[in-house]
Amino acid sequence: MADTNETILAVRGxxxxxxxPDGTVDAVKGIxxxxxxxxTLAVVGESGSGKSQTMMGIMGLLAKNGTxxxxxxxxxxxxxxxxxxxxxxxxxxxxxxxxxxxMTSLDPLYTIGRQIAEPIVHHxxxxxxxxxxRVLELLELVGIPEPGRRIDSYPHExxxxxxxxxxxxxxLANEPDxxxxxxxxTALDVTIQAxxxxxxxxxxxxxxxxxxxITHDLGIVKHFAERVAVMRRGEVVEQxxxxxxxxxxxxxxxxxxxxxxxxxxxxxxxxNAPIILEGRDVCVDYAIGGGFFTRGNAVFRAVDKVxxxxxxxxxIGVVGESGSGKSTLGRALLRxxxxxxxxxxxxxxxxxxxxxxxxxxxxxxxxxxQDPYGSLSPRRTVGEIITEGLHVHEPALSRADRDRRAxxxxxxxxxxxxxxxxxPHEFxxxxxxxIAIARAMILKPKxxxxxxxxxxxxxxxxxxxxxxxxxxxxxxxxSYIFISHDLSVVKAMSDYVIVMKNGKxxxxxxxDGIFDAPREPYTRTLxxxxxxx
Amino acid sequence: MISFILRRLASAVPTLFIVVxxxxxxxxxxxxxxxxxxRPLPPQTMANLMATYQLDQPLWRQYVHYLSNAVTxxxxxxxxxxxxNVAQLIGKGLPYSIELGLYxxxxxxxxxxxxxxxxxxxxxxILDFTIMSVSTLGVTVPNFVVGPVLTLVFAIGLAxxxxxxxxxGSMRYLILPMIALALPQLAVFARLTRGSMIEALHTDxxxxxxxxxxxxxxxxxTHAMRGAMLPxxxxxxxxxxxxxxxxxxxxxxxxxxxxxxxxVLGAINRDYTLVMGTVILVAIFVIVFNLLVDILYGxxxxxxxxx
Numbered sequence: 001m002a003d004t005n006e007t008i009l010a011v012r013g014x015x016x017x018x019x020x021p022d023g024t025v026d027a028v029k030g031i032x033x034x035x036x037x038x039x040t041l042a043v044v045g046e047s048g049s050g051k052s053q054t055m056m057g058i059m060g061l062l063a064k065n066g067t068x069x070x071x072x073x074x075x076x077x078x079x080x081x082x083x084x085x086x087x088x089x090x091x092x093x094x095x096x097x098x099x100x101x102x103m104t105s106l107d108p109l110y111t112i113g114r115q116i117a118e119p120i121v122h123h124x125x126x127x128x129x130x131x132x133x134r135v136l137e138l139l140e141l142v143g144i145p146e147p148g149r150r151i152d153s154y155p156h157e158x159x160x161x162x163x164x165x166x167x168x169x170x171x172l173a174n175e176p177d178x179x180x181x182x183x184x185x186t187a188l189d190v191t192i193q194a195x196x197x198x199x200x201x202x203x204x205x206x207x208x209x210x211x212x213x214i215t216h217d218l219g220i221v222k223h224f225a226e227r228v229a230v231m232r233r234g235e236v237v238e239q240x241x242x243x244x245x246x247x248x249x250x251x252x253x254x255x256x257x258x259x260x261x262x263x264x265x266x267x268x269x270x271x272n273a274p275i276i277l278e279g280r281d282v283c284v285d286y287a288i289g290g291g292f293f294t295r296g297n298a299v300f301r302a303v304d305k306v307x308x309x310x311x312x313x314x315x316i317g318v319v320g321e322s323g324s325g326k327s328t329l330g331r332a333l334l335r336x337x338x339x340x341x342x343x344x345x346x347x348x349x350x351x352x353x354x355x356x357x358x359x360x361x362x363x364x365x366x367x368x369x370q371d372p373y374g375s376l377s378p379r380r381t382v383g384e385i386i387t388e389g390l391h392v393h394e395p396a397l398s399r400a401d402r403d404r405r406a407x408x409x410x411x412x413x414x415x416x417x418x419x420x421x422x423x424p425h426e427f428x429x430x431x432x433x434x435i436a437i438a439r440a441m442i443l444k445p446k447x448x449x450x451x452x453x454x455x456x457x458x459x460x461x462x463x464x465x466x467x468x469x470x471x472x473x474x475x476x477x478x479s480y481i482f483i484s485h486d487l488s489v490v491k492a493m494s495d496y497v498i499v500m501k502n503g504k505x506x507x508x509x510x511x512d513g514i515f516d517a518p519r520e521p522y523t524r525t526l527x528x529x530x531x532x533x
Numbered sequence: 534m535i536s537f538i539l540r541r542l543a544s545a546v547p548t549l550f551i552v553v554x555x556x557x558x559x560x561x562x563x564x565x566x567x568x569x570x571x572r573p574l575p576p577q578t579m580a581n582l583m584a585t586y587q588l589d590q591p592l593w594r595q596y597v598h599y600l601s602n603a604v605t606x607x608x609x610x611x612x613x614x615x616x617x618n619v620a621q622l623i624g625k626g627l628p629y630s631i632e633l634g635l636y637x638x639x640x641x642x643x644x645x646x647x648x649x650x651x652x653x654x655x656x657x658x659i660l661d662f663t664i665m666s667v668s669t670l671g672v673t674v675p676n677f678v679v680g681p682v683l684t685l686v687f688a689i690g691l692a693x694x695x696x697x698x699x700x701x702g703s704m705r706y707l708i709l710p711m712i713a714l715a716l717p718q719l720a721v722f723a724r725l726t727r728g729s730m731i732e733a734l735h736t737d738x739x740x741x742x743x744x745x746x747x748x749x750x751x752x753x754x755t756h757a758m759r760g761a762m763l764p765x766x767x768x769x770x771x772x773x774x775x776x777x778x779x780x781x782x783x784x785x786x787x788x789x790x791x792x793x794x795x796x797v798l799g800a801i802n803r804d805y806t807l808v809m810g811t812v813i814l815v816a817i818f819v820i821v822f823n824l825l826v827d828i829l830y831g832x833x834x835x836x837x838x839x840x
Contacts, residue, residue, distance in 0.1 A: 061740055064656075084749065092745030104737040109759050109834060119745040154835040170745065 008177055008210060009035040009058075009095075014070035014080070016050065016057040016234075027053040029234040030070060035178060040204065040211040042225035042242070044218060044257070046458035047429075050234040051214050055180050059097065060087045074178070093123040096171035100183035102163035106155040112166045113139075113151035120173045138169040142199060161192035168199065175207060182214045189321035190485060194529035197224055216458060218257060219488070219530070222246060230254045257459065262466050262492035268510065269313040269495070275344070276479050277310040277365070277447050279333045282341040284325070284503075302328045303339070304503040308481075310447065315473065315480040317494030317511065319487060319526065325503035326483045330449045333481065334365050345447075363393040366440035370452035376424040376432060383420030386410070386439040393443055409442040413468060430461035434468065441472060449481045454489055466492055487530035491515055499523050538824065545820045552816045553603065553809065557596055560805055567612035567803045586612060599809070608813070609806035613798070619810035623792055627814075629699060630779030630791030636707055637715035638776045644715070645722020646765065650758065652723065653730030664723060671720030680713040680786035697787040710787040714780055718772050725765050733761040763834060770826040774818040778811075 016028035028050040035041050045051040057068035058079055072079045074090060096119075099105045106115055116138060117131035132151070139147035142165040155163055164184060171179050181200065185193035197220060204211055213225055221228055222242060229239035230253065238251040249255045284303040303325045310316055320326045332339035335350060335358050343350045345361060353361075369375040376385055386409055387402045397405070407417040413434040424432055433453060440448055450469070454462040466489060472478060482493050490497060490511075497514040499507045499522065507520040518524045568574060568582050583589040587598065602609060608619040617625075652664040687709060688696035700706040733739065734757050742752045779793025792811065799807035831837055 059744055061744055084743075088746035088748060090746070091743070092747070097741075097744045099737065099741065101737050105741045107738040107742070107756050107760070108836060110756075118742075118747060118751075122745075122747055122751070156836050167741075170741075 006037045007034045008037055008075055009033070009212075010071075010073045011054070011058070012071040012073075014054060014057065014068065014072055016053045016062065016066060016068050018063070018066045020065065027066075027234055028057065031231070031234075031236045033229055033236065033239070035210050035212055037177075038204070038208045038210055039227060040213060040225040042213045042215060042221040042228045043231060044215055044221055044228055045231035046216055046257075046460065048233070049231040051231045052182050054231075055097070055182060055212065055214060059091060059095065059180070060084055092119040093174040094176055095178045095180065096174070096176040097180045097182065098164065098167040098171050098184050100186050102160050102167060102187060103155075105167060106163060108155055111152050111154055112158070116166065116170045116173055119170060123174050134173070135169075138173055139166075141172065141203070142166070142169045143195075144169070160188055161196065164188065164192075164196050165199065168196075168203070172203060172207065176209050178210045178212065179204075180212045180214070183216070184213070185220065186215070186217070190487070190529040191321060191525050193220070194525075200224075218459065230257065259463075262463055262489050264470075264492050265511065266315055266470065266493060266495045269311050273311040273313055274346075275309050276312045276346060277333060277481075278308070278342075278344040279329075280307045280342040280344075282306045282308070282329060282332050282339055282343075284328050284332050284337065284339040302503050303332055306498075306500070306503075306505055308333065308498065310479050310481060312446075312479055313473070313477055314496060315482055315494040317490035317497045318481060318483045318500060319485065319490050319497060320500035321485060321526075323502075324500040326500050327451055328503075329500070330367070330451055330481060330483050334367060334449060336367075359392075363389070363443045364446040366443060366445040366448045368436050368440050368448060368450050368453050370455050375436060378424055381421055381423055382410075382427075382435055385424070386420070386435065386442050389439065389443045405442055409438040412441060412472065413438045414464075428461075429457050430465060433457060433461075433465055437465075437468065437472070441476075444476070445478065447479045447481070449483070451483045452485070453482075455484065455486060462489065469493065487515075487527060499526065534828075538828070541824050541827070548820060549813065549816055553600070553813060554596075556809060556812045557599065558592075560803075560808055561592060563803070565803050567805065569803070586610070599806075603809075603813070608810045611804055611807045613802045613804045613807070619806050622795065622807065623810055623814060626779070626790060626792035626795065629789055630784070630793055631777050632702075633707060633710055633714065633789060633791065634773075634777035634779065636711045637718070638773055640711060641715040641718035641722055641772070641776070642765075642769070645719045646726045646762075648719070649723040649726025649728075650730055650753075650761075652727040653734065653761075654753065656731055661727075665727070668720035668723040671716045672724075675782075676713045676717065676780070677782045677786065679716055680710075680783060683709045683713055684786070697789075699789055710783050710789055713786070714776060714783045718776065721768065721772070722765060725768055726761065729761040729764045730757060733757040736760070759833060763830065766826055766829055766833065769829075770822040771819065773822045774815060778815050778818055 011031065011033040013030045013032065014028055015026065015030050018025045018027060031050075031054060033041070033043070033054075043051045043054070053062070053066070056062050057066070058072040060079075060082070062068060068080055070080060074095060077090070079087065079090065106112065113132065113135050114128060116135045117128050120126070120131045120134055121128055135151060136147050139151060144150050144162060144165055150158075155166070158166065179200075184200070185196050188196060200211065201224065203209075213221070215221060225242050227240065228242050228245040230237050230245065230251065232253050237253050238245065238249065245254060246258065249258055282303055283301065283305055286300045286302055287298070306325075306329055308316065308329070318326045318329060328337070331337050332341070333343070335343065335353060341351070345365065348361075350358065350361065383403070383406050387406050390397055390402050390405060403420075406420050410417045410420060415431060415434050415438070419427070419431075424435065427435065433456075437453070453469070454465050457465060469480070470493070473480060480493070482490060484490050494511050497508065497511050498505055499514070499520070501522055507514065507518065507523045514523065515527060518527055566588070567586075568579060573579075574582070580589070587595060590598070599609065606620065608623075610618045611622055614622060648664050648668070652661040655661050684696050687694045694709055695706050696709075698706060734753075739752060739757055742756045747756075779789075779791040781793045781797040783789070784791045784793040792814065795807055796811050798804070799811060
């Protein structure tokens with residue numbers, strides 16, 4: 001990295017605020033940042049910390065009700081207060097950006113070749129035809145296979161990882177000085193995440209541009225950035241070299257963030273613990289193609305001959321990337337979708353059970369979903385939501401009894417019992433996840449399938465939810481199936497791990513064995529991607 | 534693409550059949566008949582008339598008879614306009630309706646899209662509120678009010694334009710009826726465009742385009758507008774079918790010799806065959822324009838391309 005001393009972006013006293021019907025919201029409260037040639041600065045913070053809005057403000061991309069004040073100088077040129085037209089001389093040529101959402105950041109109506117060419121044609125002149133050679137070169141550079149064919153593809157024809165590569169090609173097109181990467185890997189699978197970060201790193205070495213990496217994930221910062229700025233509630237609480245931040249954090253918030261990396265292990269239950277839920281040779285098929293009248297003739301096997309035995313008090317972690325069939329497996333085990341195989345709950349063979357036969361068992365077999373926003377009805381109070389299952393499974397309970405149970409359940413998940421009269425939108429993401437857990441716990445289940453219960457949460461909140469789940473397991477003797485793509489969470493939660501890929505089990509074993517001595521290359525890739533990028 | 538078009542045209546046959554069947558029986562179940570005049574005809578005359586037009590036959594036989602003739606392009610005689618059969622009546626009137634409708638369609642689409650885009654770009658400004666208020670007015674005020682007001686102001690008051698008639702078919706005669714016909718549709722296009730433009734301007738890929746320093750014009754025209762046109766294009770089919778097949782109200786007010794009048798006159802007079810003819814005409818227009826719009830949609834949006 002040549003000449004790391006020269007500051008190319010100097011941010012001083014930068015403020016961003018939004019005028020809303022409820023008054024002005026200060027998203028960024030006067031921060032200072034410096035970015036030097038060729039370095040990587042990570043701006044880390046949880047949701048709402050103002051890390052993205054800082055960069056959006058500098059780049060003139062705030063929503064209409066947002067204003068930016070203060071100073072941001074790019075090589076001496078003030079960017080704050082510049083007209084959009086003047087800013088266009090810098091945006092897309094000297095400073096470029098990639099975003100979190102590779103699915104929606106590209107225009108669905110134009111080929112990727114044309115979209116990459118647009119900033120070239122616009123900033124350097126020439127025609128789209130002339131830019132084509134350069135676009136091919138860029139696609140090659142970012143590792144898109146068969147660039148000659150792919151150049152005429154539309155975004156919907158590419159995978160998420162490929163689209164992010166296209167965004168990177170666009171960002172590199174004019175050989176920028178500074179690349180701002182706003183959560184560039186958050187929406188991607190772990191293995192793809194690692195590939196994208198590797199690509200950014202190697203391109204940085206080759207072209208020497210500086211990178212500002214905006215992220216909530218401290219894990220990827222450690223191996224990627226030279227310097228880190230930690231943001232909280234619109235302020236920079238601490239900044240320094242990556243080594244300093246990780247080894248000698250000063251601010252309490254930074255210490256808390258670092259400690260929030262899920263830790264601890266779960267001990268396996270005794271070997272003679274009885275099996276509570278078993279699925280043998282579980283297969284789930286989806287028909288693909290076909291319309292309303294025509295049966296699809298092709299079949300997609302989402303889960304392929306998976307066998308799983310859950311013991312009392314055990315937590316089995318099911319890991320895999322999107323599309324690996326892990327969520328489908330969870331639903332098949334609860335007999336929530338058509339599947340073949342042999343199923344046993346306790347000592348009861350439930351393979352042939354229909355909906356009516358399953359209903360009395362449902363109480364003991366609960367499911368907690370990923371999305372704490374989507375899975376709670378916005379029009380019902382928390383009390384109504386969590387007692388809904390009692391109406392079905394314990395219809396004899398009086399109103400007062402139900403209320404007592406609701407209070408109990410809310411206390412158990414660490415929420416104020418008074419919250420049962422409020423509505424879901426009044427709660428934060430972590431609190432909503434607690435509500436979702438209370439809804440399952442109120443029925444006193446035996447088995448809970450947790451489908452990505454912590455994926456939508458910030459790290460610090462994630463740690464608390466994991467703690468809660470472990471406490472509940474201990475005090476009630478629960479068995480969990482814990483489905484997640486997040487290996488650090490799985491490591492902290494489960495005593496047995498199943499690794500899935502394309503609907504099949506690739507590898508399984510005790511948590512320690514899987515993480516310390518993975519046998520399969522795929523498992524090694526997953527672990528490598530998650531723990532040392 | 535060709536197989537897509539052929540498949541769609543083939544599926545039009547059962548659609549037309551259902552439309553014809555339903556409207557045939559609906560029409561017959563309505564009370565009255567083509568020869569029930571204010572002063573009743575003598576029974577013998579009536580019986581002769583009914584026999585001439587085979588209206589004395591059982592209903593199913595009349596239906597079969599109508600269908601088999603219609604397939605060959607014979608839509609029967611008109612009971613009221615006795616000099617012409619239905620095909621001739623429609624053949625004479627249709628060119629007028631199409632010409633006027635085409636101008637109205639162009640005016641509505643171009644005017645509506647421009648007004649809607651301006652409103653979206655200046656969201657919540659005075660200009661936006663003005664455009665939206667006028668377009669609410671355009672949707673709510675019926676054209677039997679707009680038509681006479683236009684005549685009153687521009688033909689009688691200012692005497693700039695003729696009050697009605699086709700004249701020599703020059704633009705002077707067409708301006709007022711075109712505006713009366715287009716105004717409600719223009720308002721719909723303006724509202725549709727505004728809504729989808731506002732949505733399009735807030736998408737992530739528009740943010741990308743801005744982040745890459747593309748000029749405002751490129752951002753709006755190349756990226757936002759193309760996406761925003763998709764719902765507008767969808768509305769094009771029913772709108773075009775309605776405008777090109779004429780409007781009873783506008784054609785009557787401005788004395789345009791188009792086919793629009795026949796819908797109302799045919800229905801009032803129980804001119805069974807004329808009503809059937811106009812229904813089939815509209816159905817064909819709707820089917821054809823839906824097909825054209827689907828093709829256009831595929832050209833605009835690669836995700837729904839038919840290949």
